[in-house]
Amino acid sequence: MTPKLPPRRLLAIAAALALMGGHADAKAGHGHRKAASDDADQSCPLGSFSCAPRPLNYAMCRPNALLEFYDPSLDKDSSLRDTSPAHVQAQRVDSSNQSVYHLSGNVKLQRADQLLQADRLDYNSGSTDYxxxxxxxxxxxxxxxxxxxxxxxxxxxxxxxxxxRYQMLEARGNGVARQGNMLDAQHTRYSGATYSTCDVGHHVWEFRASSISIDKATGVGVARNATMRLGSVPFLYLPYFTFPVDDRRKSGFLYPTIGNTSRSGFEVSLPYYLNLAPNYDATLDPRTYSDRGAMLAGEFRYLLPGTHGQLNLQYVPNDHGASDGLADTKGTSRYLINFADQTNLWQGWRFVSSYNHASDSSYLYDYGNALSHAAIYTLGSNAAVLGGGKWWSASFGGTIYQNVNPFVGDRGLPYRQLPYAKFSMEIPLSRWLEVGMDSSAVAFRKNGFVEGEREDLYPYLAADFGSSAWFVRPRLAYRYTAYQLSGDYRNYGYYGLLGSGSTGPFTQKSPSRSLPVVSIDSGLVFDRSTSLFGNSYTQTLEPRLYYLYVPYRNQNDLPLFDTNVMSFDYWQLFSPNRFSGADRQMDANNLTAALTTRLLDDSGVERLSASIGQIHYFSPQRVQLPNGQVHVVAGTDWVHSAYVAQLDLQLSDLWRLSSSYQWDPNTRLTDLGALELQRRLGNDGILNFSYRYRRGRLEQYSASVVYPISERWRLMGSWTYSVKERETVEALAGVEYDSCCVTLRLVDRNYVNQTSYGSIPAPAGSNVNLRDNAIMFEVVFKGLGSSGGQIDPLLRRDILGYQ
Structure with missing residues (x-):
């Protein structure tokens, strides 16, 4: 028999029995965990330089690891509860006193997504006891x-x-309890309870606690007298700890990190997260290093109306590491500060600032080069006011630098810019014509070097004619750069060395340079339909001509504050200056000819792009950088630049190849060669190979791989070898085990610590080792919060395409 009963009160029974959590989201889907194919769709595209970490993967969990009474046909939309009637089924119903219902025999009470089943159910509609x-x-x-x-x-x-026995379907998690008590709608207490995100009946790990309290209002759970177990073996006892029961941030311990580096010895880190308020939080990270002692690291983040920022601090009260001949830091306190802030001032304007400072130049050499950090040799700090509108942008501020390279002095630091001001604008005059300007005023400061102020004005008028089949882009610019040198500027050479009785190249206190910069860029686009390997494509042919004229100006008496020669590549064929910064403007009477072809598939995806180009010099390039303290390199007498070619090929979603090549007809030598090959191995694997050559500077081979040997195990490795130094620059090997509810990673990295320092001999009597080694082990218990681990960032940096 199927009687209809008053919906509100009987349905309150079903609501009251949801002891372990709140109602599911109104738009929640069914309770099954994600299939493996769901994660496969999130593969990082081939060629991506940085791949975001994947969400936790539960694909290896048993697809039917649900409590045995799960009914997949039950409605999944919890938003229908308030409007849906209740239906009750029972073999026998007794309601003789009109207020007490006695139901027995396969009792079923259902409303929308809620279903209650029992052998017997007694319900008093007057008192609402059940x-x-x-x-x-x-x-x-x-x-x-x-x-x-x-x-x-x-x-x-x-x-x-x-x-x-309970199981959370959307947030995962399951366990048992001797008894559960609902104190009210928001508070529940369990006695003799367990919790795990592993499959039901197959717990690789679990918490066991004498009592667990759940507060739905705050999203916080509290466990007392708890042990964490791997299998049946307890390995962690906590008399009291709290944990999140929903997606809200929650104070508590993060995953510990255990590792070893040759600079600092064994490292143990146990971070603790503090959810101080909805708009600010902190992380305390106490660490200990066997060779150096204790460290307290911390992070503080804040988000206030109109401002947000972050402060990171590392403090070593007493470093007892052995002196290595670079700096005497034994017995001293050491620290590292990183601070960044951005504050909105008024509409269109904001204040940005950063402060980065280490206690000594060896700090990052000792602590910062272990596993997950790239080598850093300069710390920059700045403060600036930035503004912008529809056609303009401006900034005003200052920048300073600190040397953190213990093998060189401060002479290698960039100039301090105290202060600087920049202004740029682009104003459209019509559909095809615009006027603009780039300008800057900077005061450059550096002890022991020539100092002064520089103003750079670069107005231009540019037009853009064309259609989808052709374009012509003329541009007329004028560049004016003026200096006001200070102090004893006559006694400095280009590298800041005192003249020792001779004068430097700076003979004027207020030198300047002014010249026009004229260019015209033009091209055609042809296309046709073609087929390749049975697939149809659209092929383009794109010839391009770029003419540049800049008259020669003698710039030997101008200092070099922030200028260097940029690497020559394909895009330099169409650049108005081969120097970075404003201290040098190249002279030019050049014509660049280039040709590009592309293959586009039916969906518009570019499967192939091949380009080749060369510059023809109608006159020698005479502006050069100084080669020494006073003397200047003579200008080139080339007729042609090197041929520059590049190729990008991806005919399938599994293979990708990119290459670039430069051959100089003047020397008949190869200037540059680079090859990158990438192959995807299933959904979780990747293989990379690269070769890089630049004449006289480097020749390196690199290979990296993530190789899935089974559904649960992956091998990872990377290797970089320098032909010039005849040694391995970096080698990394690791293994990862991934299961339903736990991930294990072990990585060993050996690398040249001083890669960017060059061949610098170690000080006599020191224990400096130009190689370093780091080993790190990481355990991720899925569903217990984040770790902020060190291994993932390293693998994403060293293995292109790693997730």
Whole structure:
């Protein structure tokens, strides 16, 4: 028989029995965990320089590892509860006193996504007391719950369940409890409880606690007298700890990190996260190094109306590491500060600042080069006011630098810019014509070097004619650069060395340079339909001509504050200056000819791009950088530049090849060669190979791989070899085990610590080792919060395409 009962009160029974969590989201899907194909769609595109970490992958969990009474046909939309009627089924119903219902024999109570089943159910509609006995089962969109006996009061949202088994369907997590007590609608307490995100009945790890309290209002759970177990072996005891029960941030310990480096010895880190307020938080990270002692690291983040920022601090109260001949730091306190802030001032304007400072130049050599950090040799700090509108942008501020390279002095630091001001604008005059300007004024400061102020004005007028088949872009610019040198500027050479009785090249206190810069860029685009390997493509042919004229100006008496020669590549064929910064403007009477062809598939994806180009010099390039303190390199007498070619090829989603090549007809030598090959191995594997050559500077081979040997195991490695130094620059090997609820990673990295320092001999009597080694082990218990681990960032940096 299927009687209809008053919906509000009987349905409150079902709501009261949801002991382990709140209602599922109204748009929640069914309770099954994600299939493996869901994660496969999130593969990083081939050629990406940085791949975001994947979300936790539960694809290896058993697809049917659910409590046995799960009904997949039950409605999954919890938003229908308030408007849906309740349906009750039972073999026998007794309601002789009109207020007490006695239901027995396969009792089923259902409303929308809620389903309560029991052998017997007694319900008092007047007092809202209920008593369910015998094989009690409850299901909703967000969870499953089973008990031998359940009783309580729906009006007061109180209840007690014995011999509880539970499973959270959306947030994952399952366990058992000797008894569960609903204190009210927001608070629940369990006795003799367990918790794990592993499969039901197959817990690789779990928490066992004498009591667990859940507060839905705050999203916080509290466990007392708890042990964490791997299998049946306890390895961590916590008399009291808290944990999150939803997606809200929660204070608590993050995953510990254990590692070893040759500079600092064994490292143990145990971070603790502090959720101080909705708009600011902190992380305390106490560490200990066997060779150097204790460190306290910390991070503080804040988000206030109109401003946000972050402060990172590392402090070593007493470094007892052995002196290495670079700096005497034994017995001293050491520290590192990193601070960044951005504050909105008024509409269109903001203030940005950063402060980065180490206690000594050896700090990052000792602590910062271990595993997950790239080598850093300069720390920069700045403060600036930035503004912008529809056609303009401006900034005003200052920048300073600190040397953190213990093998060189401060002479290698960039100039301090105290202060600087920059202004740029682009104003469209018509659909095809615009006027603009780039300008800057900077005061350059550096002890022991020539100092002064520089103003650079670069107005231009540019036009853009064309259609989808052709373009012509003339540009007329004028560049004016003026200096005001200070102090004894006559006594400095280009590298800041005192003249020792001779004068430097700077004979004027206020030198200047002014010249026009004229260019015209033009091209055609032809296309046709073609086929390759049975696939249809659109092929383009794009010839391009670029003419540049800049008259020669003698710039030997201008200092070099922030200028260097840029690497010559394909895009330099169309650049108005081969120097960075404003201290040098090249002279030019050049014509660049280039040709590009592309293959586009039917969806518009570029599968092939091949380009080749060369510059023809109608006159020698006479402006050069100084080669020594006073003398200047003579200008080139080339007729042609090197041929520059580049190729990008990706005919399938599994293979990608890119290459660039430069051959100089003047020397008949190869200036540059680079080859990168990438192959995807299934959904979780990747193989990379690269070769890089630049004449007289470097020749390196690199290979990296993530190789899945099974569904659970992956091998990882990378290797870089320098032909010039005849040694391995860096080698990394690692292994990863991934299961339903736990991930293990072990990585060993050996590398040249001083790669960017060049061949610098170690000081006599020192224990400096130009090679370093780091080993790190990481355990991720899925579903217990984040780790901020060090291994993932390293692998994403060293293995192109790693996720």
């Amino acid at each position: 008593d369910a006995r015998g094989n009690v089962r409850y299901q909703e969109a967000g969870q499953l719950l089973a008990a031998s006996h359940m009783q309580g009061n729906t009006e007061a949202s109180r209840g007690t369940a014995d011999d509880v």
